[in-house]
Amino acid sequence: MIDLGTVRRLATAALANIERHRRRVNALNVYPVPDGDTGTNLEKTMQGIVAELERSTASTTPQLAADVQRAATMEAKGNSGVILSTIVRGMARVLGERERVDGEVLAEALRAGATSAYQAVKLPVEGTMLTVVREMAEEAELPEVRSLPVVDGLARVVARGDDAVSRTPELLDKLREAGVVDAGGAGLVELVRGVLHALTGEPLPEVPDVTEELTEESIHHEESEYRFCTVFVVEGEGLDLDSLRARLEPLGDSLLVTGDASIAKVHVHTDEPDGALAIGRAVGVVDAARVEIGDMRSQASEREQWLAQLHAAAQAPPTDVALVAVAQGGGNRELLRSVGAAIVIEGGQTMNPSVGQLLEGVTAVNADHVIVLPNNPNVRLAAENAANESTKDVRVIATASVPEGIVAAFAFDRETDVDANEAAMRRAIEDLSVGEIVRASRDATVDRVTAAEGEFLAMLDGRAFAADADLWVVLDALLDRFAADGRSLVLALRGEDAPAGEEIEARIEERGLEPDVKWGGQPHYPLLLSAE
Amino acid sequence: MQLTRANTAIVLDSTSDLVDARERHANMRLVPLYVLFDGESLRDHVDISPAVFYERLAAARNLPTTSQPTPGDFLACYEELAGAGFERIWSLHLTSKLSGTFESARRAAAELGGDRVRVVDTETVSLVVAMLAEAIDRRLETGTTDEEIDELVQRFKRVNRVVFTVATLEFLQKGGRIGKAQALAGSLLNVKPILTIEDGVVVPLGRVRGRQKALAEFARLFAEGTEDGEGLHLAIAHANAPEWVDVLTDMARKVRPQATLDLVEPLGAVVGTHTGPGAVGFFWFQD
Numbered sequence: 001m002i003d004l005g006t007v008r009r010l011a012t013a014a015l016a017n018i019e020r021h022r023r024r025v026n027a028l029n030v031y032p033v034p035d036g037d038t039g040t041n042l043e044k045t046m047q048g049i050v051a052e053l054e055r056s057t058a059s060t061t062p063q064l065a066a067d068v069q070r071a072a073t074m075e076a077k078g079n080s081g082v083i084l085s086t087i088v089r090g091m092a093r094v095l096g097e098r099e100r101v102d103g104e105v106l107a108e109a110l111r112a113g114a115t116s117a118y119q120a121v122k123l124p125v126e127g128t129m130l131t132v133v134r135e136m137a138e139e140a141e142l143p144e145v146r147s148l149p150v151v152d153g154l155a156r157v158v159a160r161g162d163d164a165v166s167r168t169p170e171l172l173d174k175l176r177e178a179g180v181v182d183a184g185g186a187g188l189v190e191l192v193r194g195v196l197h198a199l200t201g202e203p204l205p206e207v208p209d210v211t212e213e214l215t216e217e218s219i220h221h222e223e224s225e226y227r228f229c230t231v232f233v234v235e236g237e238g239l240d241l242d243s244l245r246a247r248l249e250p251l252g253d254s255l256l257v258t259g260d261a262s263i264a265k266v267h268v269h270t271d272e273p274d275g276a277l278a279i280g281r282a283v284g285v286v287d288a289a290r291v292e293i294g295d296m297r298s299q300a301s302e303r304e305q306w307l308a309q310l311h312a313a314a315q316a317p318p319t320d321v322a323l324v325a326v327a328q329g330g331g332n333r334e335l336l337r338s339v340g341a342a343i344v345i346e347g348g349q350t351m352n353p354s355v356g357q358l359l360e361g362v363t364a365v366n367a368d369h370v371i372v373l374p375n376n377p378n379v380r381l382a383a384e385n386a387a388n389e390s391t392k393d394v395r396v397i398a399t400a401s402v403p404e405g406i407v408a409a410f411a412f413d414r415e416t417d418v419d420a421n422e423a424a425m426r427r428a429i430e431d432l433s434v435g436e437i438v439r440a441s442r443d444a445t446v447d448r449v450t451a452a453e454g455e456f457l458a459m460l461d462g463r464a465f466a467a468d469a470d471l472w473v474v475l476d477a478l479l480d481r482f483a484a485d486g487r488s489l490v491l492a493l494r495g496e497d498a499p500a501g502e503e504i505e506a507r508i509e510e511r512g513l514e515p516d517v518k519w520g521g522q523p524h525y526p527l528l529l530s531a532e
Numbered sequence: 533m534q535l536t537r538a539n540t541a542i543v544l545d546s547t548s549d550l551v552d553a554r555e556r557h558a559n560m561r562l563v564p565l566y567v568l569f570d571g572e573s574l575r576d577h578v579d580i581s582p583a584v585f586y587e588r589l590a591a592a593r594n595l596p597t598t599s600q601p602t603p604g605d606f607l608a609c610y611e612e613l614a615g616a617g618f619e620r621i622w623s624l625h626l627t628s629k630l631s632g633t634f635e636s637a638r639r640a641a642a643e644l645g646g647d648r649v650r651v652v653d654t655e656t657v658s659l660v661v662a663m664l665a666e667a668i669d670r671r672l673e674t675g676t677t678d679e680e681i682d683e684l685v686q687r688f689k690r691v692n693r694v695v696f697t698v699a700t701l702e703f704l705q706k707g708g709r710i711g712k713a714q715a716l717a718g719s720l721l722n723v724k725p726i727l728t729i730e731d732g733v734v735v736p737l738g739r740v741r742g743r744q745k746a747l748a749e750f751a752r753l754f755a756e757g758t759e760d761g762e763g764l765h766l767a768i769a770h771a772n773a774p775e776w777v778d779v780l781t782d783m784a785r786k787v788r789p790q791a792t793l794d795l796v797e798p799l800g801a802v803v804g805t806h807t808g809p810g811a812v813g814f815f816w817f818q819d
Contacts, residue, residue: 037568037597037599040568040571040597041599044573044599048602073603073604073639073643074602074603074604074607075602075604076602076603076636077599077600077602079632082632082635082636242593246593334720335720335721338720338721339720339721406721407741410721410723410741488742488744488745489741489742489744489745491721491741514722514742514743514744515722516721516722516741516742518720518721532741532742
């Protein structure tokens, strides 16, 4: 006899186990939409079912089955919850007709669950919860499993479920690309495992560390502006992972804090590894022997980085046309890459790249046509020489500054051909106004503007425009001019010794202009600007 | 069957952002989706207003997630309407490609039995769904039929237009709702992606730098896609970005002086979770 008390106990055990695994399952969630809520949805759906069971007064098995079916339908949360509810409904339909459960009934119930799940989904996709429930049903249907006592049969079903989950990446590309197993399938197995352990009375296995499945490799794919990859373990009592995370967050990026209240593993990219360790020591014991600090910058010399960049560009999918740009300053190079440059060569005013290096870049990109943005008058000639040397069709758009290059690059579209791109990029900078603020290295009079050594000199479209000991005075002069000319959008790239971005933004906005202020990192020029 | 306001109800979900549906029309209901903030489940527009939501979002350490109404939520609403004597219920929902809401409603309709409820996947989202509800209601006022409403719905799917932009693509990305607009991601500049909904998914139309150019792009698309007239209905929805309302209203008046501006509303917590603050949508439908 399947009675209400037993069903409540088993459902509660299933819920307890999915609660333990919620975070891990959320972290796995990439399919169908990577919104990290599969664990939560399964938990909420199960919570709803348990709550309905608490209210139920069913005295017969068919009544109980009807209550469970209704609860499952009504409480389904999210995609995974809906599929879970159809599985539960299918199983309850079979179990409601039986007086007792043996291996035969288990097989029949799982098959009914799997069938109803497949029917509920318009286009069944393999490598998901569907695959896992189907394989669990297939396991139960094996002749040698059918004849086992139901607890032993269920143990086989859970083992097969684990196996099916581990094979989901073979069936679904999205999972393989993300390097994870299916979240819904993993959650489903945990629900069944909860039931199994309630029946056997055995303790549940530990929750696997989230980092194992997230893979640190995937984190290292992101480029970091920080220098030290820092990994350590904190042991203690009542560790609050969220608060640990919040305290570590300001120190860097690629932060991962995993574990539980007694042991936490921390991974962070930071410039202050000692600061990160101190935060760990404030809440628990950090075993010095297990601290790993890697210097990510020393890991690749400049030449190695350049070769890596060439290699990456060569491996990129082929396009009709690729973009090669030249810039000084880490921020500027990132900005150019973010708007589509396949290769950004280090260089500018004081450090001109060689024709050979430009040629290397042009040769490496996986395209027959190349557009080069020299972004400095002193680099233009080298770019043109490289264009002549190359066997590829190379067009040089003679951008004279980095903001001009960025505006041109923004018009670049790798999906269209070289002629359309060249035309669109030239059009984008046709009417662009460029401002540069540089510190005078000696007393000088340029274009009838006199600047003393150490003073700020503002250039407008290549001609000296204003000079003053106060940077704000020359910036205001430039911005007033932009406003008077009816410009609307100002891009400002902050270089070494630049003032704070907020103050620059405020001055741009004061004049009714729209600001886009970014860290460029170029030497010698505290500010580079363009106005459209 | 002759359908009227007396015998036909319209059910919307809260992503239509027609907050006061029931106050506007006695035969309209709004079923809330859920927004989950650190494990706390809140009903969109019921337990959490847009104003409170954007305040909380700004301070939140973990981004919220969202969840569709349960079939039980819809069933309760349908049962209430059936009990009140409505013989026909048109239930209009956001695109099934971005949410399981339509599916939930369909299940509830099946659970209710009979053919009282017509569940529609509008293949779009936000205020334009409310505009469809208003268009159906205009027909109910003079009397209509299921066939006429069905025709209207099909025409609506062909001709309605949503154009929107977001302050950052981060929220669409984190919510997994970005689709093909993924191609626009990655730029570090102040980029306004120009997005639309096509066949139920988010599709990029282009990207521009800065608000002024975004506005110009909205105006261009609006002029290209419409003809002037009172039958042209408009709506504006924004995620805590009221500065857009006047500029878009002015733009609309200049481009199509005779058009009717039906609705200006803040985007609720659920849609706001996926667009992030600073998003603005401009909707039109030639009825």
